[in-house]
Amino acid sequence: MNKFSLSLFLALSISLSGCFLQDLALKKGYKKHDAGEYELALKQFKKQAASGKAVPEANYMIAESYRLSNRLKEALPYYEEALRAGAPEEMANYYYAKALVANERYKEAKDHLDYFLQGASNVEVIDLCNNYVDNLELLLAEEDKEPTYRVKNLEAINSPSAEYAPVYTKGKLYFTSNREGNDIYRATGTPFTHIWEVKTKGARVEIETAEQIKELYSNGANEGTITFSPDGKTMIFARGNTGRRKGTQDVNLYESKYRKGEWSEPKMIAASDPEAWDSAPAFSPDGKQLYFASNRNGGFGGTDIYVAKKDARGRWGNVRNLGNKINTADNESFPYLSDDGKLYFASEGHPGYGGLDLFVAERKDGKLQVRNLGKPINSPADDFGLFLFSLNKGFFSSNREGGAGDDDIYTFVNNDPELKVVNYYLTGIAVTIGDDGTEDILEDTQVQLMDANEEILGEATTNEDGKFRFRVYPAENYVLFGSKVDYLTSRTDFSTVGKTVPQERLVKNITNVVFETKIVLDKIVLDKPIVLENIYYDFDKDNIRDDAAVELDKLVNLLVDNPKIRIELGSHTDSRGEALYNQDLSQRRANSAVAYLIENGIAADRLKAKGYGESTPIAANTNPDGTDNPEGRQKNRRTEFKIIGLDARKVSAEKVEYQSKDLEERFFGGGEDEEEQ
Missing domain, CATH: 3.30.1330.60 (OmpA-like domain)
Structure with a gap:
């Protein structure tokens, strides 16, 4: 081989080797991205972008890796560059707008989507963008409202690592943190998270008592987002993201019981789907229902909020989606049920200031209404994991600027002068009329509370005294359905119209009003006129x-x-x-x-x-x-x-319809009486 040929061969080899390495970086990036290892994917995509080849594609994937690892703010310049180069993915415009919002550039986000929608073609993307434009308009209209919340970083507990999802019970604050550990979770490049506890009196933390709950520790897996039953003897928490399976589906809900001074070996609950991401559990105030977030099949997109019901044997099942008034095409998570019948949750899909925002859903005038909690409790960053310590005080999580590092725990006080609430309850008894005309108590009677449109709001089973109880709301008409084997199903009307306590009459912070009713079921007797x-x-x-x-x-x-x-x-x-x-x-x-x-x-x-x-x-x-x-x-x-x-084989089409309806209003459960009116 002559000198010229050798030089040409070496030049071609170096060129081909460079192309190969560039393609290899892109392929490696996709492989890590598909496995949910976004931090490792970022390194490969950035290497690809630095090579000068396939730069728009690499920039788009850098932005996606930041977005999917909850760093939407950092994704902005990469979405911008990808769009400037003509990124073919129309969804890039939607995510770019969300990245603008994460950087508090609300009007720019709206203007960009208005321009993009003029030539958009993907129907699903158009629907998402139109909804987001509506959200931005609502958000801009709320900007001038006076805030009622006062927020403070809980400095005693926060570190440069992540602390989030606070839950308080029996003098201790429980939270999730990756503040210690040598094993690295490849999706974020940080240690795995574990559950901690610390003694506290309200917001006064005794930080020297902070320690991990060793019984829940699992090496090489994340633990987090914990909830306790009302008596504090049962906990349910999320565990997963081991990295041993493709994607991020291996997150499930586990239950542990407190016995003889320690927590039992956690066991996965039946309501958890092994093929889905299930996390952020929350007990209802009466402990009979469990709310959680999941990306299981059949949802509205991203993660949705679901509810599971505990059966007579203590198992969790009968899982239902809360419906499209709560859930959107984006992510909803971190549900929390307050004693006054409200559902607090975090969402990226409802009108927000960027990332996850905190919302409250409550029934008003017979309808479910969802409201952003506003600034300063919400910010352009992720705000989530709310827990109420009392009616007007609580904790939440945020990775906003000015914190100690990653996710931090914050305290808040709600100074709303009209915060006084009235809880309305309907208690009742199920009976049958005997041949002698006397009333006999019926236990184990299934009772459903439905609204005027016969959508299920609650379900209960009567106890040995034949009693049941539901939360109800002002100025609404209801139908109660009672059913029991060998008895005719009965329906009873009830109304709270005209029975509302005026706000000016309220003296205490919490007032409970209890109504009473009765359901009469007739025993099935053949040929009895x-x-x-x-x-x-x-x-x-x-x-x-x-x-x-x-x-x-x-x-x-x-x-x-x-x-x-x-x-x-x-x-x-x-x-x-x-x-x-x-x-x-x-x-x-x-x-x-x-x-x-x-x-x-x-x-x-x-x-x-x-x-x-x-x-x-x-x-x-x-x-x-x-x-x-x-x-x-x-x-x-x-x-x-x-x-x-x-004919026991017949199935009522109407009953099937009741069972299949979205249960967006089902979460309104009971609560313990504090004061009666």
Whole structure:
């Protein structure tokens, strides 16, 4: 090989080697990115960008790695460069706007999206951007409002490492931190997180008592976001992100019991999905429901907030999504249920100041309303993990500027002069009427509280005293459904309209108002006639009058609520007129009533029309002296039904619909009484 050929060969080798190394950096970056190892991915993508090859793609992936590792503020210049170079991903515009918001450039974010939407083509991205523009307009309108919160860094507990998700119980503050450890979590380049506890009196921390909960420690895994049952004897927390599986799906919820002075070996709860990311658990105030965040299939996008219910054996199941009034196409997480029936949570999808913001959801005027807690509790950074110490004081987490380092724990005081609240509760009892007319208590009765649109707001099972309890809200109409095996499902109306306590009458910070009601269930007895009251017909007519239709509508409801029963609907007359004529008239009337039920959605094979004429009186048509007995004849001119069969295989389409509805308002649970009014 001559000198020229050798020089050319070396030049080509170096060039090809450079191309190979550049491509290798990009491939390695994608591999680390797909594995959720964003810190390692950043190094590769930055190496690719420095090479001068595929720079727009590398910049976009640098921005994505920052975003997905909760550093959206740092992603801004890389989204900007990727868009300037013509990044083909339309989602880049959406994320760029969010990065602008994270840097407090709200108007620029809105202006950019307004311009982008003029030529956008991806329908999903257009919907996201339109919603975000609406959010920004709401946010800009809130800028001039006077803040009611006062916020302070809890300096005694914070370090240059991360401290977040505070929970207070029984004189101790529990939190998550990566302040110690040699094992490095490759997604962030920091030590794994573990759960700590420290003695405290409110916000006065005895930092020398801080220590890890050793029973929960797992080497090479993150632990965090803890919640306690109301009695403090059960904890549920998140554990995962070991790095042993592809992606970040290996985060699950674990339960531990406090026995003989220590916490038991944690066990994964049944409600946790091994194929999903489940974290940020929170008990309801009564301990019967568990709220948490998850990215499991079937959500609205990102992480959603779900609720699980504890069964009679103490297992968590019956998981439901809280619906699209709470959850958005972005991330919702860190739910917290307060004693006054409000849901606090963190969201990137509702109108916010950048990153995660804290929101509160509550029922007002019969609707669920979501509100940003505003500045200074929210900031352009991530604000999340709220916990109330009392009605107007609490803790939360933030990685805002001015802290000790990474995520910090903050305290807050709410100085809202109208913070006084009224808790409304509905207590009740389930009974059945015995043959002697006395009331018998019904335990293990399933009771559902529904709003006027028959959407489920709460569920309960009566105890040995037949009692149940729900939280209710001012100026609303409700329906209570009671069901029990071998009994007819019953519905009872209740309303709080006109029963609201005026704000000016409130003296105490918390006032509890308790209403009472009763649910009566009839035992299913075959062939036992039940008289339908107020079913009247015009003389010698068989058409359904308006007043009779009102009563038949109640029978429609009963048949809908009890899909397994088949009934005979019978019509009776008094003894006036010819017996054959009365027989025909009663049959026509029974037919008309059955036709009405069919027209209102009841299947014909569940109904039988029977005319009895004057053959089965329940009272005397005449007095002993032969004179007319108007009262007796009135009783005999009746319509009644009786159950003639049961079909356990039938399923009520209406009940299925109730169960499948979004449960965005389901979280409003109980709370302990403090003062009664």
